[in-house]
Amino acid sequence: xxxxxxxxxxxxxxxxxxxxxxxxxxxxxxxxxxxxxxxxxxxxxxxxxxxxxxxxxxxxxxxxxxxxxxxxxxxxxxxxxxxxxxxxxxxxxxxxxxxxxxxxxxxxxxxxxxxxxxxxxxxxxxxxxxxxxxxxxxxxxxxxxxxxxxxxxxxxxxxxxxxxxxxxxxxxxxxxxxxxxxxxxxxxxxxxxxxxxxxxxxxxxxxxxxxxxxxxxxxxxxxxxxxxxxxxxxxxxxxxxxxxxxxxxxxxxxxxxxxxxxxxxxxxxxxxxxxxxxxxxxxxxxxxxxxxxxxxxxxxxxxxxxxxxxxxxxxxxxxxxxxxxxxxxxxxxxxxxxxxxxxxxxxxxxxxxxxxxxxxxxxxxxxxxxxxxxxxxxxxxxxxxxxxxxxxxxxxxxxxxxxxxxxxxxxxxxxxxxxxxxxxxxxxxxxxxxxxxxxxxxxxxxxxxxxxxxxxxxxxxxxxxxx
Amino acid sequence: xxxxxxxxxxxxxxxxxxxxxxxxxxxxxxxxxxxxxxxxxxxxxxxxxxxxxxxxxxxxxxxxxxxxxxxxxxxxxxxxxxxxxxxxxxxxxxxxxxxxxxxxxxxxxxxxxxxxxxxxxxxxxxxxxxxxxxxxxxxxxxxxxxxxxxxxxxxxxxxxxxxxxxxxxxxxxxxxxxxxxxxxxxxxxxxxxxxxxxxxxxxxxxxxxxxxxxxxxxxxxxxxxxxxxxxxxxxxxxxxxxxxxxxxxxxxxxxxxxxxxxxxxxxxxxxxxxxxxxxxxxxxxxxxxxxxxxxxxxxxxxxxxxxxxxxxxxxxxxxxxxxxxxxxxxxxxxxxxxxxxxxxxxxxxxxxxxxxxxxxxxxxxxxxxxxxxxxxxxxxxxxxxx
Numbered sequence: 001x002x003x004x005x006x007x008x009x010x011x012x013x014x015x016x017x018x019x020x021x022x023x024x025x026x027x028x029x030x031x032x033x034x035x036x037x038x039x040x041x042x043x044x045x046x047x048x049x050x051x052x053x054x055x056x057x058x059x060x061x062x063x064x065x066x067x068x069x070x071x072x073x074x075x076x077x078x079x080x081x082x083x084x085x086x087x088x089x090x091x092x093x094x095x096x097x098x099x100x101x102x103x104x105x106x107x108x109x110x111x112x113x114x115x116x117x118x119x120x121x122x123x124x125x126x127x128x129x130x131x132x133x134x135x136x137x138x139x140x141x142x143x144x145x146x147x148x149x150x151x152x153x154x155x156x157x158x159x160x161x162x163x164x165x166x167x168x169x170x171x172x173x174x175x176x177x178x179x180x181x182x183x184x185x186x187x188x189x190x191x192x193x194x195x196x197x198x199x200x201x202x203x204x205x206x207x208x209x210x211x212x213x214x215x216x217x218x219x220x221x222x223x224x225x226x227x228x229x230x231x232x233x234x235x236x237x238x239x240x241x242x243x244x245x246x247x248x249x250x251x252x253x254x255x256x257x258x259x260x261x262x263x264x265x266x267x268x269x270x271x272x273x274x275x276x277x278x279x280x281x282x283x284x285x286x287x288x289x290x291x292x293x294x295x296x297x298x299x300x301x302x303x304x305x306x307x308x309x310x311x312x313x314x315x316x317x318x319x320x321x322x323x324x325x326x327x328x329x330x331x332x333x334x335x336x337x338x339x340x341x342x343x344x345x346x347x348x349x350x351x352x353x354x355x356x357x358x359x360x361x362x363x364x365x366x367x368x369x370x371x372x373x374x375x376x377x378x379x380x381x382x383x384x385x386x387x388x389x390x391x392x393x394x395x396x397x398x399x400x401x402x403x404x405x406x407x408x409x410x411x412x413x414x415x416x417x418x419x420x421x422x423x424x425x426x427x428x429x430x431x432x433x434x435x436x437x438x439x440x441x442x443x444x445x446x447x448x449x450x451x452x453x454x455x456x457x458x459x460x461x462x463x464x465x466x467x
Numbered sequence: 468x469x470x471x472x473x474x475x476x477x478x479x480x481x482x483x484x485x486x487x488x489x490x491x492x493x494x495x496x497x498x499x500x501x502x503x504x505x506x507x508x509x510x511x512x513x514x515x516x517x518x519x520x521x522x523x524x525x526x527x528x529x530x531x532x533x534x535x536x537x538x539x540x541x542x543x544x545x546x547x548x549x550x551x552x553x554x555x556x557x558x559x560x561x562x563x564x565x566x567x568x569x570x571x572x573x574x575x576x577x578x579x580x581x582x583x584x585x586x587x588x589x590x591x592x593x594x595x596x597x598x599x600x601x602x603x604x605x606x607x608x609x610x611x612x613x614x615x616x617x618x619x620x621x622x623x624x625x626x627x628x629x630x631x632x633x634x635x636x637x638x639x640x641x642x643x644x645x646x647x648x649x650x651x652x653x654x655x656x657x658x659x660x661x662x663x664x665x666x667x668x669x670x671x672x673x674x675x676x677x678x679x680x681x682x683x684x685x686x687x688x689x690x691x692x693x694x695x696x697x698x699x700x701x702x703x704x705x706x707x708x709x710x711x712x713x714x715x716x717x718x719x720x721x722x723x724x725x726x727x728x729x730x731x732x733x734x735x736x737x738x739x740x741x742x743x744x745x746x747x748x749x750x751x752x753x754x755x756x757x758x759x760x761x762x763x764x765x766x767x768x769x770x771x772x773x774x775x776x777x778x779x780x781x782x783x784x785x786x787x788x789x790x791x792x793x794x795x796x797x798x799x800x801x802x803x804x805x806x807x808x809x810x811x812x813x814x815x816x817x818x819x820x821x822x823x824x825x826x827x828x829x830x831x832x833x834x835x836x837x838x839x840x841x842x843x844x845x846x847x848x849x850x851x852x853x
Contacts, residue, residue: 348599372710401612402663404663417612429602459598
């Protein structure tokens with residue numbers, strides 16, 4: 001029985017009230033917020049955050065595959081799946097691949113992970129869908145596009161949902177795209193692309209997978225679909241004979257925006273949180289065709305009840321005060337931190353365990369956990385008996401400053417010395433916070449973020465954020 | 468182990484005006500300071516056996532080598548050593564010169580400290596080191612980590628810090644060589660733009676150009692040059708971790724390097740902290756002066772701030788600190804600062820300081836700490852009759 005055993009959602013804390021966009025450009029915007037990645041977040045880091053949530057109950061060593069889906073990977077050429085795998089401290093012998101091309105890639109990656117486990121190619125695959133799609137200022141899509149990530153563990157235990165089947169169609173219909181010359185998401189004649197393309201392709205795959213597995217539309221537990229707006233999803237529900245009020249998973253576009261590749265998986269996460277064992281869920285996404293996957297919830301879904309899920313991510317928000325700040329966060333305006341030189345790939349590679357997997361050293365003699373990795377114990381000066389130790393990612397601020405001199409897009413910048421649970425002390429930037437959250441004794445967690453860039457290469461490291 | 472005490476004498480000192488020296492070069496500063504010291508010692512440059520140059524950053528002449536002194540002074544065919552040790556660079560260059568004399572290798576040695584910060588683009592001093600770890604640190608931000616922990620532990624507020632600035636500016640305003648020659652009020656300090664909490668602009672030393680020099684010789688030949696020479700009583704350096712923020716055993720309320728260097732220097736000098744009549748300490752930020760007071764033993768840990776509140780560290784107090792104006796007002800050209808402190812201590816021991824003169828001092832102390840807390844150097848000087 002192959003299926004889903006864990007699902008983790010990460011929505012960035014910053015939100016832009018759409019009325020600020022309307023205020024900037026005139027005209028009307030739909031109500032609500034869009035989730036905005038912090039200036040130090042991108043699809044890669046959003047993906048790492050979702051993956052960490054998803055892996056809370058798993059031994060990283062038992063993961064042997066990672067598929068990363070995004071239309072907004074920070075790299076045109078360089079695999080992100082392997083970076084996410086390293087930041088999650090996954091083992092070396094794993095299958096990795098990046099999926100992209102359209103926002104359908106999240107469902108495509110999930111589908112591919114299911115096949116990989118079914119075929120025996122992998123035992124447990126982590127699927128990560130993350131997007132941080134660029135929207136040109138004053139464009140039609142600016143109000144809609146939000147940022148976020150969802151990660152899913154696929155294995156043969158199927159603790160949450162069992163895979164029943166899937167269906168796909170391919171059809172070239174131009175709706176949203178970005179070409180290779182940069183710029184934001186473009187969109188053409190939504191009425192045609194949605195009314196004709198989306199409606200037809202999505203209805204086809206949803207109905208097909210339901211029919212194939214003998215699930216009547218009215219018996220379906222939940223329809224979890226990605227859609228560019230709530231009405232389009234409702235129209236689809238009606239078209240396939242599903243009740244939009246009771247069976248369609250409510251759209252979160254008003255709260256967080258259209259996320260892209262994670263959308264269908266976000267709807268799936270919401271559906272599973274409410275699902276009863278034995279109920280069915282269809283997850284589907286559109287993009288030059290469509291793909292739908294049918295699951296049946298297993299007994300484990302009960303475990304999701306009581307846990308902080310999608311709702312907690314939505315509620316944990318920090319409003320951006322101005323539209324201009326949003327433009328800075330998206331690096332459309334504003335001065336970045338002082339650029340650095342291209343970091344030596346030799347140094348970077350040699351220090352992966354320390355800098356990316358976040359290992360320190362434990363002294364076998366006195367027991368002190370120390371970071372960075374040590375040759376001689378800081379406390380007892382022992383040369384022998386030092387062992388690598390994986391650091392915990394939660395801790396408490398021992399001391400801090402709020403630095404107005406440091407160049408930073410989110411000014412001023414908190415710098416904190418954190419005593420980690422289980423030992424080790426790190427000195428890192430604070431992020432996702434207000435200045436008054438940077439204080440002695442405050443609990444924080446480490447989050448993998450973009451640190452700086454140089455030589456057209458991004459450098460990532462851990463920062464702290466309020467818990 | 469033999470103590471360095473009374474083996475080395477300071478026979479000449481020199482110091483340029485400190486400040487935004489837009490029209491002078493690094494080389495000008497080296498020359499001006501060195502030739503002042505030659506004149507002060509009434510010595511010909513050819514009599515110098517060896518030299519030490521304390522300078523932290525590379526400069527326009529390039530290279531991190533003895534040429535940083537040899538070329539500006541045309542001092543060739545003799546040993547010239549470049550010393551770099553964070554903010555303790557100047558005092559450590561002086562310490563090495565003293566060791567060269569005490570070892571018997573040389574009779575007369577020149578020490579110069581010079582730094583040209585205004586030739587650098589951008590703000591403050593460049594951040595160097597690991598390209599990923601500890602990114603985002605600035606000099607004020609690093610010291611602020613310690614200040615905030617200290618203030619948290621001992622319930623000290625920003626107004627106490629401000630009193631350090633007020634006092635040092637009062638001294639510096641009366642020093643014709645100092646960079647920021649103006650008095651400030653506590654209110655001005657508290658309302659200045661924030662730099663790195665808890666440090667506002669006036670809690671921070673300026674970035675300054677300047678140079679200073681000292682000539683040291685065997686104590687037994689000092690009288691050939693002058694009667695009112697100063698004697699080196701002790702000179703000690705201590706190094707702690709350069710990454711205190713990664714050290715889980717560090718309490719962050721004081722600097723172990725200063726504590727160790729002071730203990731050693733007092734031992735060499737055969738004195739106690741209470742025997743020191745005035746101290747030039749490393750007040751790169753206002754709070755640093757408070758921890759220095761404690762780390763140097765002038766007060767118990769957690770009590771130093773009270774000395775500031777009670778005015779005991781003023782020129783007319785019982786423990787005058789930074790009568791020159793300190794880094795805060797005199798300025799802080801990194802490699803020059805330590806040698807500049809030697810200059811001030813010598814002038815105080817000679818009784819040359821006018822309105823800033825500490826009453827009849829016999830023992831003066833110079834102290835640098837850099838890193839923060841990574842390196843500290845303490846030099847104890849005494850009057851020739853001490």
